[in-house]
Amino acid sequence: MANSSFNSLKYDVFSSSELAEDFFDSLKDDYAGFSKWYTKKMVAGEKAYTFRGPKKRLDGFLYLKSECISEGIDPILPPGKRLKIGTMKINAHGTRLGERFIKKAFDHAINEKVEFIYVTVFSKHKSLVDLFLRYGFKFHGYKDTPDGREEVFLKLLTPLEGNPVKDFPKLGLKNKRYFLLAIYPEYHSSFLPESILNNESLDILEDVSHTNSIHKIYISGIARAKQMRSGDIIVIYRTTDRPGFAKFRSVATSIVVVEEVRQIKSFDTESEFVRYTKPYSVFTKDELKDYFTNKKKHYIIKFTYNAALATRIIRGKLIDECGIAAPRWDLIGLTEDQVRWIADFGGVNEGLIID
Missing domain, CATH: 3.40.630.30 (Gcn5-related N-acetyltransferase (GNAT))
Incomplete structure (x- = not known):
């Protein structure tokens, strides 16, 4: 944030x-x-x-x-x-x-x-x-x-150990599970800054950063989130900021690796929940307390933010060239080939992917 x-x-x-x-x-x-x-x-x-x-x-x-x-x-x-x-x-x-x-x-x-x-x-x-x-x-x-x-x-x-934190920033794509996770633009802009160095001082524009921070926490109400496990690969997808223009304004922006997924009910106290989520989420302390009390969103996805795409990929290309098809783009499964296509077309530094 x-x-x-x-x-x-x-x-x-x-x-x-x-x-x-x-x-x-x-x-x-x-x-x-x-x-x-x-x-x-x-x-x-x-x-x-x-x-x-x-x-x-x-x-x-x-x-x-x-x-x-x-x-x-x-x-x-x-x-x-x-x-x-x-x-x-x-x-x-x-x-x-x-x-x-x-x-x-x-x-x-x-x-x-x-x-x-x-x-x-x-x-x-x-x-x-x-x-x-x-x-x-x-x-x-x-x-x-x-x-x-x-x-x-x-x-x-190299080589990787199989632990997302100890392996950061590198990642492997073989024999994993793959997902696309949609994030609304009002959250994405502060959670995962759209442009590399967008939240940095102009004094370090010459320094190329592939990530904006190491850890992120996203809170989701999608039941399928509980399927995720440590090491799973997620393509982050920012939904359109203009209704009716999704084909051109919804974009894939980054590739991340799941650290763990927890349910809100796994936290014994509100303070424990806030302490876990606050440092790496976009939500205020009061918003987090409300989530804990009302249990409106059940799943907490913690991941390492490994690769920001140098070229954001619009939904139209994801459908026509990458072959992604789903009636609802909220949390959907991908194939290894689709993730590799996204990494290649998106200009991910080849040094970040070791297989």
Whole structure:
């Protein structure tokens, strides 16, 4: 869901004024040579992501670097092109900024066709380590430095593990179940922004993002939703915004992977339900409370948002060229061939699909 504070995410050159901010004090404490390293990157004109929250204070910094060799790691890393998360620091304030930065690292990895991503981190930063582990990084070894021993974590981009979160952003299409899920335009515009980077700052238009966030939750009243299971593939379909023009204005927009499907009745309390759904849905807290009380929509679909289509595909083409036929386009089954056609015609980055 769009959030005005996210407009403070920028991809820009290293700045001397930012280095002077107290945000970097902990990094200067951890690494004696941090200021010298930062200045070297600034002179070279290198870029990093920075995030400023509502108070305009620096709350996040992410530097990424492509490499072919990496020194000082035991055991040595596997051969191949790799992306190093060189520096990542966040002040967490419930904004899911860590997830956002992880997504940016994945975007770069796919664009640059690297074989794996790695990061070195001191074990005392447990919350950061837990974040990497959640998204498929695995402990690899150690790196001894003048500042102490760091742990090394590695994420191979193939093969898949069969877990939608650990496999993100990549997905496999073989031997799955496939669905098309329709979403009304008034929800789609904030839930799944129609244009890549539509909800980003203009300062990072050069950065190609394939997704707008990692997780989404959709609440549905369609009984067939209970058929869905973890790993199922969904094509998101935005219904027409003008009655009578569905053939030209209803469009397929993205491909996602189901994490889990739950029923509202599976939550013991209202607060448990709101806590689960609020971070990744478009609904307000009051609307969610109403859903819980009245049980008007029974099914909660949580999925990873893997691929936004570069070319949205109108309903007419989905019928005439993809062969989709159904009396009612709300939640319908698709075939593997149809999903592959949508991914190909929609311009999904080929690096996102591994089979």
